[in-house]
Amino acid sequence: MPERQAKTWSLDEAMLDALEIGAGILGIGGGSSPYLGKLRARQVLREGGEMTILSLAELTDDARVVPIGGVGAPVVSFERTKEGREGLRCVRAMEDRLGIRVDAIACQEIGGANAMEPLIVASMAGIPVVDCDGMGRAFPEMQMTTYSIYGHRSTPSAMCDPHGNVVIFDHAISEKWHERMVRACVVAQGGSSVLACAPMAGAFVRQHAIPHSYSRAIALGNTVLEAVRSHADPVAAICSREGGIIIFRGKISDLKRHLGGGFVTGEATLAGFDDFDGGTASVLIQNENLVFSRDGEVEVVVPDLIVILDIDTGQAINTEMLRYGQRVAVLALPSHPLLRTAEALDVVGPAGFGFTDLTWRPMRTSS
Amino acid sequence: MPERQAKTWSLDEAMLDALEIGAGILGIGGGSSPYLGKLRARQVLREGGEMTILSLAELTDDARVVPIGGVGAPVVSFERTKEGREGLRCVRAMEDRLGIRVDAIACQEIGGANAMEPLIVASMAGIPVVDCDGMGRAFPEMQMTTYSIYGHRSTPSAMCDPHGNVVIFDHAISEKWHERMVRACVVAQGGSSVLACAPMAGAFVRQHAIPHSYSRAIALGNTVLEAVRSHADPVAAICSREGGIIIFRGKISDLKRHLGGGFVTGEATLAGFDDFDGGTASVLIQNENLVFSRDGEVEVVVPDLIVILDIDTGQAINTEMLRYGQRVAVLALPSHPLLRTAEALDVVGPAGFGFTDLTWRPMRTSS
Numbered sequence: 001m002p003e004r005q006a007k008t009w010s011l012d013e014a015m016l017d018a019l020e021i022g023a024g025i026l027g028i029g030g031g032s033s034p035y036l037g038k039l040r041a042r043q044v045l046r047e048g049g050e051m052t053i054l055s056l057a058e059l060t061d062d063a064r065v066v067p068i069g070g071v072g073a074p075v076v077s078f079e080r081t082k083e084g085r086e087g088l089r090c091v092r093a094m095e096d097r098l099g100i101r102v103d104a105i106a107c108q109e110i111g112g113a114n115a116m117e118p119l120i121v122a123s124m125a126g127i128p129v130v131d132c133d134g135m136g137r138a139f140p141e142m143q144m145t146t147y148s149i150y151g152h153r154s155t156p157s158a159m160c161d162p163h164g165n166v167v168i169f170d171h172a173i174s175e176k177w178h179e180r181m182v183r184a185c186v187v188a189q190g191g192s193s194v195l196a197c198a199p200m201a202g203a204f205v206r207q208h209a210i211p212h213s214y215s216r217a218i219a220l221g222n223t224v225l226e227a228v229r230s231h232a233d234p235v236a237a238i239c240s241r242e243g244g245i246i247i248f249r250g251k252i253s254d255l256k257r258h259l260g261g262g263f264v265t266g267e268a269t270l271a272g273f274d275d276f277d278g279g280t281a282s283v284l285i286q287n288e289n290l291v292f293s294r295d296g297e298v299e300v301v302v303p304d305l306i307v308i309l310d311i312d313t314g315q316a317i318n319t320e321m322l323r324y325g326q327r328v329a330v331l332a333l334p335s336h337p338l339l340r341t342a343e344a345l346d347v348v349g350p351a352g353f354g355f356t357d358l359t360w361r362p363m364r365t366s367s
Numbered sequence: 368m369p370e371r372q373a374k375t376w377s378l379d380e381a382m383l384d385a386l387e388i389g390a391g392i393l394g395i396g397g398g399s400s401p402y403l404g405k406l407r408a409r410q411v412l413r414e415g416g417e418m419t420i421l422s423l424a425e426l427t428d429d430a431r432v433v434p435i436g437g438v439g440a441p442v443v444s445f446e447r448t449k450e451g452r453e454g455l456r457c458v459r460a461m462e463d464r465l466g467i468r469v470d471a472i473a474c475q476e477i478g479g480a481n482a483m484e485p486l487i488v489a490s491m492a493g494i495p496v497v498d499c500d501g502m503g504r505a506f507p508e509m510q511m512t513t514y515s516i517y518g519h520r521s522t523p524s525a526m527c528d529p530h531g532n533v534v535i536f537d538h539a540i541s542e543k544w545h546e547r548m549v550r551a552c553v554v555a556q557g558g559s560s561v562l563a564c565a566p567m568a569g570a571f572v573r574q575h576a577i578p579h580s581y582s583r584a585i586a587l588g589n590t591v592l593e594a595v596r597s598h599a600d601p602v603a604a605i606c607s608r609e610g611g612i613i614i615f616r617g618k619i620s621d622l623k624r625h626l627g628g629g630f631v632t633g634e635a636t637l638a639g640f641d642d643f644d645g646g647t648a649s650v651l652i653q654n655e656n657l658v659f660s661r662d663g664e665v666e667v668v669v670p671d672l673i674v675i676l677d678i679d680t681g682q683a684i685n686t687e688m689l690r691y692g693q694r695v696a697v698l699a700l701p702s703h704p705l706l707r708t709a710e711a712l713d714v715v716g717p718a719g720f721g722f723t724d725l726t727w728r729p730m731r732t733s734s
């Protein structure tokens with residue numbers, strides 16, 4: 001397993017299976033399911049495509065690295081498959097707009113389906129994906145990457161839909177305006193497009209990207225697979241690997257969800273099992289799980305990771321897949337230090353999601 | 368008065384006043400009021416700007432002519448003034464995208480505020496406006512220009528908002544898809560932006576543009592001013608000039624309007640004056656007046672022009688300015704032959720607006 005490896009390495013089908021599980025957990029309920037993306041990535045491999053992961057150590061200072069991700073509401077991408085070459089068209093549109101060649105792809109968001117899209121695009125373009133991402137998890141909006149937080153301007157960006165339409169957001173006065181225009185346009189395009197943002201220099205990526213995202217997600221997936229294979233507890237294995245804790249076990253007793261403006265918002269209420277403290281809990285959702293409260297008291301707050309898992313299989317449950325009566329474990333995993341600085345918390349802390357009465361405190365890391 | 372003049376000529380303030388009236392009439396209830404645009408255009412003149420109208424006869428075959436227009440819901444532009452240089456930024460973005468210099472500006476829509484925007488942009492860019500437009504009136508959507516109808520592809524187009532955001536619609540698979548993406552994006556930008564479409568060759572413009580639009584609109588405005596000055600009937604003067612007829616005189620007895628998706632839709636019901644046949648009539652609206660019916664029978668259908676005027680002053684009344692009890696005259700003016708071909712009627716005839724049970728017949732031209 002090439003975890004945190006200093007060298008360039010290639011992905012195989014088994015790694016894609018592990019990545020599906022790891023990216024699913026890091027999707028934090030959102031980020032869309034990686035399953036369909038995995039099938040497309042596997043197809044690319046089976047047709048002879050190479051998927052190369054470039055370590056941060058090997059990334060040159062002046063390499064042109066383009067962040068790639070799908071945009072739209074996760075629920076749309078479950079029912080509307082991609083045409084397949086949207087991302088490649090984005091890269092070509094960017095190259096044409098700027099008169100450059102792109103050297104490598106960066107992942108915008110390792111959580112959910114966006115872990116797969118960069119692999120597919122890079123393989124088609126014959127270039128590597130850097131072992132990093134901009135979130136270390138999933139977030140609902142694009143200004144919420146460490147790239148944007150630490151000063152990268154996403155424009156000009158190029159967005160392509162399954163039909164063949166190409167839109168270039170040539171200049172946005174802020175990262176939030178970029179997000180706003182992209183969001184409106186993706187709804188007009190049918191709700192599931194791919195976006196390439198302006199190239200970053202390799203030196204910037206090494207300093208400001210969340211490192212080792214692919215190796216971490218694959219290792220996390222392998223941890224779950226190994227635990228299931230050896231009849232161990234996958235939930236405990238995830239916690240041990242990621243330095244997280246199990247904060248709740250129970251079943252879903254109420255569920256509110258609303259799809260609007262390209263987002264799913266809502267709240268899940270949970271009734272605790274008596275043999276694990278009992279009580280009630282709630283998880284507030286905007287595409288991803290954002291705030292965990294127990295008996296009305298806030299305990300874990302974004303950007304720390306709130307993961308809802310099937311209690312028996314350790315598989316992550318997407319927001320869209322939550323159902324009344326499901327038996328779940330809720331984990332809290334600490335967010336990456338790059339998400340915990342003051343400038344990051346302005347964007348991805350509770351205030352960035354409109355929870356102006358909440359203050360982020362680091363989650364407790366032992367129970 | 369330079370009507371249908373074969374030479375290049377310059378606009379002065381008096382011509383802007385006449386253009387405001389003429390463009391208001393040709394706005395057919397929509398196209399937004401030219402008033403604020405006139406004030407901005409006048410300011411440009413007062414600051415020493417030149418406004419040059421280039422006759423079609425003088426347009427060279429290979430001139431690069433960029434269509435310019437404001438986009439958004441008319442009602443927004445009443446309350447939200449332009450920053451001022453949106454259109455110039457559009458031209459510069461287009462030049463930068465294509466690596467060309469733009470030689471002249473074409474008007475997308477002579478009806479309403481979009482008569483003024485090209486003058487302002489061209490003056491700032493130091494280039495002329497061609498004496499033509501793409502509609503000969505106002506229409507609610509962008510694929511409804513003779514440019515698009517007769518084969519021009521609007522992409523790449525550039526859209527700029529008052530804030531400084533620049534979006535390039537690099538490729539749309541159809542003119543309708545272009546309209547759809549632009550419409551979604553302009554709502555995100557606040558509802559009032561300026562768009563420049565891909566350059567047309569001068570030869571194409573001479574063949575497919577509605578000719579003499581500026582000279583016609585200015586002459587029409589002067590006709591109204593002259594009638595008012597000489598205590599003649601302005602409504603009769605308009606009809607006589609444009610080959611139109613007065614189809615109804617009455618007052619507005621009911622009014623339904625709905626703003627949604629960037630459009631105003633609705634219906635005005637009119638009660639006829641007894642000394643002019645009486646009866647009742649209705650006008651269906653989508654930004655512009657589209658269908659006129661008398662006592663339930665359809666009489667005038669888009670693309671022919673249905674103009675609602677103040678019965679005393681001859682001033683056009685915008686859809687947004689219609690009020691219960693207003694005393695109005697309704698005129699019908701014949702549309703330009705370029706709007707009456709089979710390919711044009713597919714787009715700007717009743718079917719293009721969803722009236723699938725209506726067939727366009729040329730309006731009667733004498734009462």
